[in-house]
Amino acid sequence: MIVTLISVEYGRITATARGCLKPKAKLRYSAEPFNFGEYVLQGSGGRYVITECNQIEAFSAVTADIEKYYAACMILESLERLTKEPQPLLLSRSLSALSDLAYGDKEADCVITSFLKDVISLNGLSLDFAHCNVCKCDLEEDAYFSDRDGIVCRHCKAMTDIPIDSMTRAYLSGAADEVPHALRQKANILLSNLVYQMLGVRIGAHYFTESI
Numbered sequence: 001m002i003v004t005l006i007s008v009e010y011g012r013i014t015a016t017a018r019g020c021l022k023p024k025a026k027l028r029y030s031a032e033p034f035n036f037g038e039y040v041l042q043g044s045g046g047r048y049v050i051t052e053c054n055q056i057e058a059f060s061a062v063t064a065d066i067e068k069y070y071a072a073c074m075i076l077e078s079l080e081r082l083t084k085e086p087q088p089l090l091l092s093r094s095l096s097a098l099s100d101l102a103y104g105d106k107e108a109d110c111v112i113t114s115f116l117k118d119v120i121s122l123n124g125l126s127l128d129f130a131h132c133n134v135c136k137c138d139l140e141e142d143a144y145f146s147d148r149d150g151i152v153c154r155h156c157k158a159m160t161d162i163p164i165d166s167m168t169r170a171y172l173s174g175a176a177d178e179v180p181h182a183l184r185q186k187a188n189i190l191l192s193n194l195v196y197q198m199l200g201v202r203i204g205a206h207y208f209t210e211s212i
Contacts, residue, residue, distance in 0.1 A: 001016070001017045001021060001031050002015075002016060002017075003015050003017045003030070003031050003050065004080055005039060006079055006083050006091055006094075007086070008086065008088045009086060010086060011083050011084060011085045011086040012080065012083045012084060013041070013048065014046070014048070015041055015043075015048040015049060015050050016048065016049045016050065017030055017031040017050045018049060018050075027050060027052075027053055029053070029055055029058065030050050030053035030055075031050075032058065033073070033076060034059040034060070034062065034072060034076070034098060035053070035055060035057075035058055036055075036056050036057045036058075036059070036095060036098075037053050037054050037055040037056045037057075038053070038054040038056065039052070039053050040052035040053070057095075057099075059072065059098045059101070060102070061101075061102040061103060062098070062101050062102045065108070067108040067109075068101045068102070068108045070108075070207045071101055071108040071109075071111060071112050071207060072098055072101050072102075073207065074112060074203065074204045074207035075097050075098060075101075075115060076094075077203055077204065077207075078094070078116075078119060078195075078201075078203045078204070079091065079094045081201050081202075081203055082119065082123075082199070082201055082203075087122075089122050090119065090122050093115065093118045093119075093122065094115070097111055097114070097115040107181075107184070109181060109184035109185055109188060110184065112188050112207075113171075113184060113187060113188055113191065116188060116191035116192060116195060117172070117191065119195055119199075120191070120194065120195060120198060120199075123198070123199055125150075125198050125199075127145075127150055127151050128150070128151055128173075129143065129151055129164075129169050129170075129172040129173035129174075130173040130174075130175065131151075132151065132152050132153040132155075132156055133146075133149050133150040133151055133152055134149050134153075135152075135153065135155065137153055137155075139151070139153055139169060139173070140166070141153075141154070141166050142154060142164060142166050142169065143163075143166075143169045144157040144161035144162060144163055144164060145161060145162040145164060145194060145197070146158060146161045147197060151164070151169075162190075162193070162194075162197070164190065167179070167183055168183065168186055168187045168190060171183060171184065171187050172187055172190075172191070188204070188208070189204075189208055192204045192208070
């Protein structure tokens with residue numbers, strides 16, 4: 001099996017896990033999607049084989065809840081697509097989000113909201129959903145996303161800016177916590193689209209399709 005590994009020092013690495021599909025394979029767990037551990041590789045020139053793996057955490061509890069499982073898969077997808085070069089802070093945040101899903105009491109949608117906001121901020125593109133980034137007014141109604149200015153009010157928006165309704169904006173700003181699942185999902189779709197607009201990386205299509 002060809003396995004994609006995310007490393008603190010080297011970023012994204014592809015390696016082969018030989019014989020891992022056999023029921024009694026010694027390194028079967030090394031090819032599991034959510035496995036976090038210390039890997040030993042042999043090879044060179046981009047051709048590596050997994051020879052050892054010391055498992056630190058498996059996050060296996062996420063497989064007991066279908067919504068948490070799809071959310072965890074989205075986190076792995078994001079980590080893979082955004083880690084062409086080493087991204088230690090993103091890797092650390094991904095592990096925290098997986099831990100929240102596996103062992104915390106937060107709803108899966110809430111974990112994804114926090115994770116996607118962190119994805120944006122860790123790339124130096126933090127968004128303020130409470131204030132207009134141009135005139136600095138407090139946002140209380142609908143807002144808009146501008147490629148140039150970030151989150152803006154209706155007075156500072158341009159014709160091509162992406163609209164954000166007041167309830168979604170309030171949830172993303174932290175002013176409204178108790179919101180329906182449908183609204184949280186809508187907010188996460190928006191954040192995923194903003195990641196694409198700002199970073200050029202499309203993530204989460206499978207997560208949103210399965211959730212719907």
